[in-house]
Amino acid sequence: MDTVKYVLTEDRMPTSWYNIQADLPVPVPPVLHPGTGQPIGPADLAPLFPMALIAQEVSQEPTIDIPEEVQAIYRQWRPSPLFRARRLEKALDTPARIYYKYEGISPGGSHKPNTAVAQAYYNKQEGVKRLTTETGAGQWGSSLAMAGAMFDLDVVVYMVKVSYNQKPYRRALMETYGARVVASPSTETNAGRQILAEHPDSTGSLGIAISEAVEAAAMSDDTKYSLGSVLNHVMLHQTVIGQEAIEQMTLADDYPDVVIGCTGGGSNFAGLVFPFIGAKLRGGRNIRVVAVEPASCPTLTKGVYTYDFGDTTHLTPLVKMHTLGNTFVPEGIHAGGLRYHGMSPLVSHVMELGHIEPCAETQLGCFAAAVTFARAEGIIVAPETSHAVKATIDEALRCKEEGVSRAILFNLSGHGHFDMQAYTDYLAGKLEDHEYSRAEVEAALSSLPQVG
Amino acid sequence: MDTVKYVLTEDRMPTSWYNIQADLPVPVPPVLHPGTGQPIGPADLAPLFPMALIAQEVSQEPTIDIPEEVQAIYRQWRPSPLFRARRLEKALDTPARIYYKYEGISPGGSHKPNTAVAQAYYNKQEGVKRLTTETGAGQWGSSLAMAGAMFDLDVVVYMVKVSYNQKPYRRALMETYGARVVASPSTETNAGRQILAEHPDSTGSLGIAISEAVEAAAMSDDTKYSLGSVLNHVMLHQTVIGQEAIEQMTLADDYPDVVIGCTGGGSNFAGLVFPFIGAKLRGGRNIRVVAVEPASCPTLTKGVYTYDFGDTTHLTPLVKMHTLGNTFVPEGIHAGGLRYHGMSPLVSHVMELGHIEPCAETQLGCFAAAVTFARAEGIIVAPETSHAVKATIDEALRCKEEGVSRAILFNLSGHGHFDMQAYTDYLAGKLEDHEYSRAEVEAALSSLPQVG
Numbered sequence: 001m002d003t004v005k006y007v008l009t010e011d012r013m014p015t016s017w018y019n020i021q022a023d024l025p026v027p028v029p030p031v032l033h034p035g036t037g038q039p040i041g042p043a044d045l046a047p048l049f050p051m052a053l054i055a056q057e058v059s060q061e062p063t064i065d066i067p068e069e070v071q072a073i074y075r076q077w078r079p080s081p082l083f084r085a086r087r088l089e090k091a092l093d094t095p096a097r098i099y100y101k102y103e104g105i106s107p108g109g110s111h112k113p114n115t116a117v118a119q120a121y122y123n124k125q126e127g128v129k130r131l132t133t134e135t136g137a138g139q140w141g142s143s144l145a146m147a148g149a150m151f152d153l154d155v156v157v158y159m160v161k162v163s164y165n166q167k168p169y170r171r172a173l174m175e176t177y178g179a180r181v182v183a184s185p186s187t188e189t190n191a192g193r194q195i196l197a198e199h200p201d202s203t204g205s206l207g208i209a210i211s212e213a214v215e216a217a218a219m220s221d222d223t224k225y226s227l228g229s230v231l232n233h234v235m236l237h238q239t240v241i242g243q244e245a246i247e248q249m250t251l252a253d254d255y256p257d258v259v260i261g262c263t264g265g266g267s268n269f270a271g272l273v274f275p276f277i278g279a280k281l282r283g284g285r286n287i288r289v290v291a292v293e294p295a296s297c298p299t300l301t302k303g304v305y306t307y308d309f310g311d312t313t314h315l316t317p318l319v320k321m322h323t324l325g326n327t328f329v330p331e332g333i334h335a336g337g338l339r340y341h342g343m344s345p346l347v348s349h350v351m352e353l354g355h356i357e358p359c360a361e362t363q364l365g366c367f368a369a370a371v372t373f374a375r376a377e378g379i380i381v382a383p384e385t386s387h388a389v390k391a392t393i394d395e396a397l398r399c400k401e402e403g404v405s406r407a408i409l410f411n412l413s414g415h416g417h418f419d420m421q422a423y424t425d426y427l428a429g430k431l432e433d434h435e436y437s438r439a440e441v442e443a444a445l446s447s448l449p450q451v452g
Numbered sequence: 453m454d455t456v457k458y459v460l461t462e463d464r465m466p467t468s469w470y471n472i473q474a475d476l477p478v479p480v481p482p483v484l485h486p487g488t489g490q491p492i493g494p495a496d497l498a499p500l501f502p503m504a505l506i507a508q509e510v511s512q513e514p515t516i517d518i519p520e521e522v523q524a525i526y527r528q529w530r531p532s533p534l535f536r537a538r539r540l541e542k543a544l545d546t547p548a549r550i551y552y553k554y555e556g557i558s559p560g561g562s563h564k565p566n567t568a569v570a571q572a573y574y575n576k577q578e579g580v581k582r583l584t585t586e587t588g589a590g591q592w593g594s595s596l597a598m599a600g601a602m603f604d605l606d607v608v609v610y611m612v613k614v615s616y617n618q619k620p621y622r623r624a625l626m627e628t629y630g631a632r633v634v635a636s637p638s639t640e641t642n643a644g645r646q647i648l649a650e651h652p653d654s655t656g657s658l659g660i661a662i663s664e665a666v667e668a669a670a671m672s673d674d675t676k677y678s679l680g681s682v683l684n685h686v687m688l689h690q691t692v693i694g695q696e697a698i699e700q701m702t703l704a705d706d707y708p709d710v711v712i713g714c715t716g717g718g719s720n721f722a723g724l725v726f727p728f729i730g731a732k733l734r735g736g737r738n739i740r741v742v743a744v745e746p747a748s749c750p751t752l753t754k755g756v757y758t759y760d761f762g763d764t765t766h767l768t769p770l771v772k773m774h775t776l777g778n779t780f781v782p783e784g785i786h787a788g789g790l791r792y793h794g795m796s797p798l799v800s801h802v803m804e805l806g807h808i809e810p811c812a813e814t815q816l817g818c819f820a821a822a823v824t825f826a827r828a829e830g831i832i833v834a835p836e837t838s839h840a841v842k843a844t845i846d847e848a849l850r851c852k853e854e855g856v857s858r859a860i861l862f863n864l865s866g867h868g869h870f871d872m873q874a875y876t877d878y879l880a881g882k883l884e885d886h887e888y889s890r891a892e893v894e895a896a897l898s899s900l901p902q903v904g
Contacts, residue, residue: 002524010459072454076535076830083528087602105557107830109869149827150539169872176826176875374628375601378528378559417561417869420621423628 003086003377006248008079015066018239020274020346021232022062023281028232028349029320032307034449040317047218048225050126053119056233064236066118073117073150077106078240082248088376089396096399097254098392099409101245101272102379110382110414111268112143112228115237119226120147129222130154134184134209136163136264137336137384138170139414140228145179155179158186158212161204163336170418184209191215191313205329206265206340207312214315229265230310230321230344238271241411246275249409256287256409258395262387263291263300263358264337266344268413277355290395291351291358292387294366295435297330299323299343300351300358302441308342308448318449321348327447331434333363334422335383341444359391362433366390367426370416382414383422455538455829458700460531467518470691472726472798473684474514475733480684480801481772484759486901492769499670500677502578505571508685516688518570525569525602529558530692534700540828541848548851549706550844551861553697553724554831562834562866563720564595564680567689571678572599581674582606586636586661588615588716589788589836590622591866592680597631607631610638610664613656615788622870636661643667643765657781658717658792659764666767681717682762682771682796690723693863698727701861708739708861710847714839715743715752715810716789718796720865729807742847743803743810744839746818747887749782751775751795752803752810754893760794760900770901773800779899783886785815786874787835793896811843814885818842819878822868834866835874 021028030039042054049057056064066074085098103111123131131153135141141157148155157179164171164183171181184204185192191211195202202208210227217225227234249255259276261269273289280286293300299322308323310316321342324330328341350356366386373389374380381389388410395408416423425431473480482491494506501509508516518526537550555563575583583605587593593609600607609631616623616635623633636656637644643663647654654660662679669677679686701707711728713721725741732738745752751774760775762768773794776782780793802808818838825841826832833841840862847860868875877883 002521003528005462005527007459007462009461010457069454075457076455107832113830146826146830150830168876172872172876172879173832173869175879176823176832178827371628374598375630378565378598378602380559380625380628415869417625417867418872420624420870424620424624427624427627 001086004084006082006251008244008247010075010079012247013071013075013079014240014243015071016063017066017236018243018275018278019059019062019064019236020278020350022060023278024353026353028346032318034314034318044317048214050122050128050224052122052125053233056236057231067121070118070121074240079244080105082245084252085377088373091372091376092393092396092400094396094400095403095405096396097405097407098396099252099256099407100412101241101409102412103241103268104379104412104415108139108143108146109417110139110143111238111241111271112140113146114240114271115228115234115267116143116147117150118237120144120151120153123224124151124153128153128224130156131224131226132156132213132216133226133228134158134206134213136160136206136339138163138167138173138418139337141179141181142170142173142177144226144228145174145177148179149177156216157181158184158209160184160206160209160336161202166421167418173418184212186212188212189215191315194313205312207326210311211313211315214311229267230342232346234267235270235274235344235346238267239274241271242273242275245272245409246279254407255285257406258288258290258408260290260292260388260391260408260410262338262384262413263293263343263347264384265340266347268411270344270347272411277350289356290391291356292391293358293360294333294335294338294387295360295362296333297339298360298436299341301360302436304445305348305352306448310342319345321345324441325444325447328444334419335363335387337384338387361387361390362435363431364433367431369393379412380416381412382416383419385413453538456536458534458703460696460699462527462531464699465523465527465531466692466695467523468515469518469688470695470727470730471511471514471516471688472730472802474512475730476805478805480798484770486761486766486770496769500666502574502580502676504574504577505685508688509683519573522570522573526692531696532557534697536704537829540825543824543828544845544848544852546848546852547855547857548848549857549859550848551704551708551859552864553693553861554864555693555720556831556864556867560591560595560598561869562591562595563690563693563723564592565598566692566723567680567686567719568595568599570689572596572603572605575676576603576605580605580676582608583676583678584608584665584668585678585680586610586658586665588612588658588791590615590619590625590870591789593631593633594622594625594629596678596680597626597629600631601629608668609633610636610661612636612658612661612788613654618873619870625870636664638664640664641667643767646765657764659778662763663765663767666763681719682794684798686719687722687726687796687798690719691726693723694725694727697724697861698731706859707737709858710740710742710860712742712744712840712843712860712862714790714836714865715745715795715799716836717792718799720863722796722799724863729802741808742843743808744843745810745812746785746787746790746839747812747814748785749791750812750888751793753812754888756897757800757804758900762794771797773797776893777896777899780896786871787815787839789836790839813839813842814887815883816885819883821845831864832868833864834868835871837865
């Protein structure tokens with residue numbers, strides 16, 4: 001039997017986002033003002049975000065309606081397909097049942113448009129003219145650029161310099177959509193100039209790029225800031241993935257024993273797993289949930305759970321999350337989308353509540369898994385996604401060793417068609433693994449603020 | 453109203469390919485043996501192709517069943533969606549109804565897997581161990597590499613040198629699937645060595661790469677040759693596109709007045725338009741059919757309709773087609789998939805019968821159209837596909853001028869995610885237009901054989 005696709009008709013596309021905050025037994029710790037150490041209010045965030053998104057950030061409602069205008073655009077590629085990877089199962093000779101939710105068919109090639117479209121919509125509704133953002137690998141920046149084009153908003157993207165240089169094609173993609181792309185750290189902001197003064201050769205980081213984008217938004221009345229991961233409202237928008245997956249698993253007459261996603265800021269992971277964890281919290285079936293991060297940016301496995309800044313020059317509020325310290329600059333691995341010093345506060349909190357197992361993988365093993373997957377299933381996954389593939393294949397091989405059939409579901413968050421340089425380097429033997437020692441991590445953690 | 457997607461359920465995926473040969477009032481001229489000038493028989497083709505494909509090449513049956521194993525793989529991405537481009541219509545302020553069939557969601561990102569999977573299947577069935585092929589832009593080579601991985605066949609791809617150098621990422625893609633990629637002209641074949649002796653700096657052409665792939669297959673018992681376009685059986689396999697589109701236009705409660713495709717060898721074009729032309733031939737509605745080729749490889753608009761070799765060193769039989777002469781080496785434009793000196797004999801014949809209007813477009817206009825399309829519809833099209841987009845937008849603007857609403861359907865044959873270098877160059881103002889003069893074409897045509 002061949003790989004099987006489970007399709008939902010459009011009338012079964014979710015019409016609301018799922019808010020896991022409503023189902024948590026303990027509320028997520030509040031965001032704090034760095035000056036006062038007190039919880040911040042909507043007014044503090046208003047220079048950066050439209051009120052609709054600020055309301056979503058703190059909402060305790062179990063569901064939030066997806067505006068019809070956003071649904072109309074979602075329907076261009078949603079519901080996305082879910083596959084049973086029969087050819088991969090055969091190649092691995094495993095009794096495991098392997099499923100993947102495929103977000104690579106969106107126009108941007110990843111899950112990122114799910115939130116980009118929603119954010120552009122709400123900003124447009126509130127009269128915003130321009131959005132600033134940061135991007136690592138470029139998946140987020142290109143998705144926001146696309147959404148900006150659809151809603152006639154100017155978009156300025158601060159792109160981590162190492163990616164700007166490694167991935168000129170992602171830049172071209174954003175520019176094709178009409179966005180302006182700036183290599184970060186840049187001389188356009190105080191934050192960028194400050195970093196460059198101290199580290200003229202800085203290759204940048206998501207933390208630095210966030211500083212620049214936040215500063216540029218705060219300085220201008222008609223400009224807001226847009227973040228592609230980490231925040232609660234971003235996790236919320238991505239839950240269309242998991243909601244669809246639950247329905248599709250029903251079509252497959254199955255239910256996952258293990259759900260797997262790769263984690264950088266946490267959004268594709270949360271998008272798939274939060275609806276499953278929510279179902280469990282409401283009395284549904286128990287499942288294992290695995291978060292796979294790169295060993296070169298081990299936020300969940302080697303970081304600490306504490307209050308930290310979201311950016312490097314301390315322009316953001318303080319959020320409680322798993323962090324390596326806001327000055328941490330990870331190795332320039334190809335999975336640029338996973339190179340963030342922190343983790344979504346909501347994902348961090350849910351992990352602290354015991355619902356998520358973290359693991360870290362090095363990139364050589366991840367690319368080897370991606371090649372195995374490509375030859376079996378035909379799909380070239382993004383370097384970020386290869387982490388989820390690695391953990392999935394390992395789990396499937398454990399099933400084989402143990403002689404048990406478990407259902408494994410992972411989020412194929414994006415295709416790798418923009419990232420063939422990474423595969424080129426891997427095939428040429430040019431990639432190396434890097435794992436941080438405890439001492440290196442301790443040094444990075446010294447930048448943590450003394451709060452809370 | 454937003455862009456609308458028309459989806460077919462899997463049970464409405466075509467279960468047979470449509471063979472236009474059965475509906476033509478005049479048969480397509482026979483393929484000739486270059487030595488005797490007489491029609492060739494199956495035995496002449498047996499060193500290159502499995503018998504099942506040879507039979508399809510000359511079949512007069514109106515439909516040919518798609519094997520269940522091939523259907524099973526098709527279902528991974530088929531039926532592909534058809535869209536009404538409402539956002540583009542709005543951006544152009546046109547009364548035209550613009551539709552596009554989207555083949556970019558296949559794992560290879562284009563329509564090419566439709567025939568790659570079928571060809572790999574039939575070769576596997578007949579005990580073949582290895583396939584050789586050529587590729588221009590890399591869409592075909594990567595699709596065959598993928599199909600080879602699925603059916604456990606070795607694949608060797610002779611890649612036109614200019615693309616090999618311009619598009620290293622396509623090469624990485626083929627290698628990820630496990631194929632061996634050779635820059636053509638190479639020193640691995642007599643054909644390659646002969647070209648290199650005369651033109652050491654040759655950047656290659658599809659005609660040369662075909663010579664190499666054909667020679668390599670003919671030299672080995674367990675190896676066959678696979679062609680991604682031009683031949684009748686390739687056009688046949690692609691007709692799943694048009695058959696689905698006809699059903700989807702019914703879902704949209706509409707029918708195209710104009711159907712548009714870009715043409716290199718002719719396969720994505722034939723795949724969409726043959727079922728519509730067939731319907732017309734069987735008494736259905738009249739439609740205009742437009743074939744859009746690059747001005748830098750003007751096979752249909754400036755070539756002649758005559759017998760020519762399919763390759764440069766004259767290893768293939770003679771086929772009657774529109775051709776620029778088998779030694780023609782087109783400019784190194786980014787739409788590498790359209791750089792072939794000839795045209796599908798079946799497309800050529802159907803054009804001679806009066807069912808196809810050709811037109812030629814230069815690349816600057818095509819990229820401008822692609823950027824307009826991307827900002828409206830979110831999809832970055834392949835450079836090849838940009839030719840169809842250009843003709844579609846021009847037609848939509850004519851509708852606006854004339855104040856009439858026509859339905860225009862084009863084949864969005866592939867996404868451009870692998871081709872961002874082309875967009876980078878376009879946005880940087882580095883691309884130039886080239887149109888061949890009549891004298892240049894006459895010079896190229898002097899290589900035509902005296903036959904028929």
